[in-house]
Amino acid sequence: MTSGSVARPEDPLDLTYLLADYDSVRQWAIQSMFDTMEDFCEGTVIVDHEARIVWINARYAARFGFAEPAGAIGRPVEEVIQHSQMREVVKSGKPQLLDIMPAAGHESLVVTRLPLKNKGGQVVGAIGFALFDQLQSLSPIVAKFSQLKKELANAQASLAQARKPKYSFSSFIGTGEAATEVKRRAQRAAQMDSPVLLLGETGTGKEVLAHAIHAASPRADKPLVSINMAAIPETLLEAELFGAAPGAYSGLDRKGRIGKFELADGGTLFLDEMGELPLALQSKLLRVLQDKEFEALGANQVIRADVRIIAATSARLLQRVEAGAFRADLFYRLNVLTIETPPLRDRAEDLPALCQSVLDDLALTCGVRHISSAAVEYLRHYHWPGNVRELRNVLERAIMLSDRAELQVDDLAALIDVGSLRSALTAPDQDYHSAMHAFEKRLIEEALQAAGGRATLAAQRLGIGRATLYKKMTALGISR
Numbered sequence: 001m002t003s004g005s006v007a008r009p010e011d012p013l014d015l016t017y018l019l020a021d022y023d024s025v026r027q028w029a030i031q032s033m034f035d036t037m038e039d040f041c042e043g044t045v046i047v048d049h050e051a052r053i054v055w056i057n058a059r060y061a062a063r064f065g066f067a068e069p070a071g072a073i074g075r076p077v078e079e080v081i082q083h084s085q086m087r088e089v090v091k092s093g094k095p096q097l098l099d100i101m102p103a104a105g106h107e108s109l110v111v112t113r114l115p116l117k118n119k120g121g122q123v124v125g126a127i128g129f130a131l132f133d134q135l136q137s138l139s140p141i142v143a144k145f146s147q148l149k150k151e152l153a154n155a156q157a158s159l160a161q162a163r164k165p166k167y168s169f170s171s172f173i174g175t176g177e178a179a180t181e182v183k184r185r186a187q188r189a190a191q192m193d194s195p196v197l198l199l200g201e202t203g204t205g206k207e208v209l210a211h212a213i214h215a216a217s218p219r220a221d222k223p224l225v226s227i228n229m230a231a232i233p234e235t236l237l238e239a240e241l242f243g244a245a246p247g248a249y250s251g252l253d254r255k256g257r258i259g260k261f262e263l264a265d266g267g268t269l270f271l272d273e274m275g276e277l278p279l280a281l282q283s284k285l286l287r288v289l290q291d292k293e294f295e296a297l298g299a300n301q302v303i304r305a306d307v308r309i310i311a312a313t314s315a316r317l318l319q320r321v322e323a324g325a326f327r328a329d330l331f332y333r334l335n336v337l338t339i340e341t342p343p344l345r346d347r348a349e350d351l352p353a354l355c356q357s358v359l360d361d362l363a364l365t366c367g368v369r370h371i372s373s374a375a376v377e378y379l380r381h382y383h384w385p386g387n388v389r390e391l392r393n394v395l396e397r398a399i400m401l402s403d404r405a406e407l408q409v410d411d412l413a414a415l416i417d418v419g420s421l422r423s424a425l426t427a428p429d430q431d432y433h434s435a436m437h438a439f440e441k442r443l444i445e446e447a448l449q450a451a452g453g454r455a456t457l458a459a460q461r462l463g464i465g466r467a468t469l470y471k472k473m474t475a476l477g478i479s480r
């Protein structure tokens with residue numbers, strides 16, 4: 001053979017010959033590929049631009065109960081193949097190279113779907129190949145896929161559940177004057193759309209009210225998203241609130257993340273421990289409240305979110321404004337509908353109902369228990385730095401420690417000392433220094449307990465610096 005010329009071979013499909021003709025190679029490959037696919041696939045189907053079947057091979061038609069392919073022609077594809085995604089391919093013009101499609105019973109098919117285009121590039125239909133119906137050879141992948149699908153469905157269900165309100169107004173127990181007024185104001189707030197500011201000591205039910213307000217508001221069927229400013233390191237807070245663009249972060253968050261504002265779109269965002277929000281983020285939050293738009297970290301696209309804010313704090317916010325730690329303009333923006341939850345010691349009239357409600361709750365896990373009226377009376381004399389949360393905790397511990405069907409004073413006296421601060425000051429045989437030592441120790445221990453062990457919060461409540469608190473803890477022998 002001389003170079004530059006190709007002799008015509010005997011076999012018309014000889015590759016050496018075909019390779020000399022660029023266009024016919026393509027035609028030949030298309031035809032050959034289609035025939036091979038058709039031979040080896042479990043089924044082949046072609047639909048038009050309205051996702052109606054225009055061609056289906058006999059084997060595939062038989063799988064779906066048609067003795068002849070003609071019976072399936074002209075029908076919308078889903079009418080024949082229940083879980084088909086061919087319509088999606090026709091709509092999007094994008095191929096689905098590998099998918100797992102449920103079939104009859106517990107069977108699955110591995111499928112490939114490709115758009116069909118005319119010379120002008122318009123999608124005129126799609127072709128689908130069911131590659132295998134015997135998935136045993138793919139069983140590790142299929143098992144993993146099914147497991148992941150299950151996990152995703154569970155995670156989505158629990159996320160949706162987590163974004164539903166846990167409490168309603170009936171969860172906020174108390175019929176005394178103070179509790180009734182709080183509920184009245186909260187119910188009014190539920191009918192409005194302005195920001196709500198909940199002020200009150202720890203454990204007084206601010207979170208309960210935030211949930212109840214959302215649940216009774218016109219936004220009730222939209223998400224309630226909560227974020228605790230004190231629980232998230234300052235460096236991560238901006239991304240948590242406003243989201244981050246892919247690559248804005250190194251490490252785990254390389255892919256970017258959706259912020260709480262966007263998650264709460266249409267619903268309510270509960271900003272707990274608002275007093276802990278760093279100054280730099282306070283100005284960004286103020287802008288969102290004013291303009292209802294923001295930018296994610298590292299992104300330059302503006303996101304709009306329609307979110308109602310409920311903020312709560314146990315810090316003395318006005319004092320923080322005066323100290324320059326909280327922006328005055330943000331404070332006034334939030335301070336529209338303000339509700340103060342009273343401390344438990346100021347609403348002792350609600351103690352019997354609160355005890356009953358806690359015991360009812362615990363009956364499910366600890367069995368039915370009661371509390372004597374003398375024991376309730378005893379509880380009135382305690383000053384409850386941790387409020388209802390502490391009451392719950394005390395009753396729970398008393399139940400664990402006592403076998404009595406009805407809790408008595410001595411069951412509670414083992415857990416709380418109603419003399420507490422007063423007795424530390426007034427013990428007759430103490431000199432001034434040891435009384436002050438005992439008083440300070442008790443005061444700091446209780447502040448730490450009420451703040452759930454968080455020194456920053458405890459220091460704030462006591463009105464001293466964190467460093468001072470640590471120094472005093474060391475001097476008084478209080479462990480961290």
Ligand SMILES: Nc1ncnc2c1ncn2[C@@H]1O[C@H](COP(=O)(O)OP(=O)(O)OP(=O)(O)O)[C@@H](O)[C@H]1O
Nearest residue numbers: 171172173201202203204205206207208314388389
């Ligand atoms: N009025 C109330 N009626 C019934 N339960 C209450 C009430 N107030 C508080 N609780 C209970 O006390 C616990 C703490 O309440 P919650 O978390 O709402 O307090 P908080 O004021 O938000 O506290 P913190 O400032 O520490 O976040 C919860 O278990 C809640 O159910």
